[in-house]
Amino acid sequence: MQLTSKITPDSLMTLEAYTKYRKANKAVIMAHRQLRSVQLGEHINLQFESETTIRYQIQEMLRIEKVFEEEGIQQEIDAYAPLVPDGSNWKATMMLEYPDINERKRELARLIGVEDRLFVEVEGQARVYAIADEDLDRENEEKTSAVHFVRFELTPPMCAAVKAGASVKLGCDHTNYPAHVTIAAETLASLAGDLR
Incomplete structure (x- = not known):
């Protein structure tokens, strides 16, 4: 997965490429997600997001919903990209x-x-x-x-x-x-x- 700090349609993988990437890298992404998860008390879990977790979320939504049209891809980016930390x-x-x-x-x-x-x-x-x-x-x-x-x-x-x-x-x-x-x-x- 290409990390660019700016998620754009061009920086995402095609559904076919992502399917291959996912098979090979899902365990690594899940380990990254687990590393950034903090349990607060018994019932609150905070999942600290990163470009990696948000890219993965967008790619997963595109895969699950089988979205390959530009407008649909941009909608997913617009929904999730604001969750990427921006330095401060x-x-x-x-x-x-x-x-x-x-x-x-x-x-x-x-x-x-x-x-x-x-x-x-x-x-x-x-x-x-x-x-x-x-x-x-x-x-x-x-x-x-x-x-x-x-x-x-x-x-x-x-x-x-x-x-x-x-x-x-x-x-x-x-x-x-x-x-x-x-x-x-x-x-x-x-x-x-x-x-x-």
């Missing part, structure tokens, strides 16, 4: 995971606003709260969504500290979901690669 931030898909449907329904009602209470804290720096769901609102008065898209915008000193090896904590201070975790070194090394 981390972007993630946040999933609230409750296998039991009744528990999920109850907890989504209790966790309204949880996506706005996520934060990252770079060692020695102030907390940065997530900017959530910039594309559309994903909650109402009754419940939040099980999936949100979040962006953590980092200052230049934060970026420099992460690249220099500072530790980073991921947390949530929502009343009904207090949790925090130190991001593992291997994951943080991958995330540091997103920063300029």
Whole structure:
């Protein structure tokens, strides 16, 4: 898969080429996705996106939907490309995971606003709260969504500290979901690669 930092129709593979690539590289892509996944408490999973994960997502959607027309390809790019980090931030898909449907329904009602209470804290720096769901609102008065898209915008000193090896904590201070975790070194090394 060609990494160019700008996803364009020309930088994507044809369906035929992608099918071959997928067979040979799916395990590598899944390992990359797993490396960039951070579990926060028991029920929140953040999948930090990268150009690799988003290219894969676009190619998968094109493959599954058998899209090969220019307009359809551009629609998939327009839908997913904004999730690629752009040098001063981390972007993630946040999933609230409750296998039991009744528990999920109850907890989504209790966790309204949880996506706005996520934060990252770079060692020695102030907390940065997530900017959530910039594309559309994903909650109402009754419940939040099980999936949100979040962006953590980092200052230049934060970026420099992460690249220099500072530790980073991921947390949530929502009343009904207090949790925090130190991001593992291997994951943080991958995330540091997103920063300029």
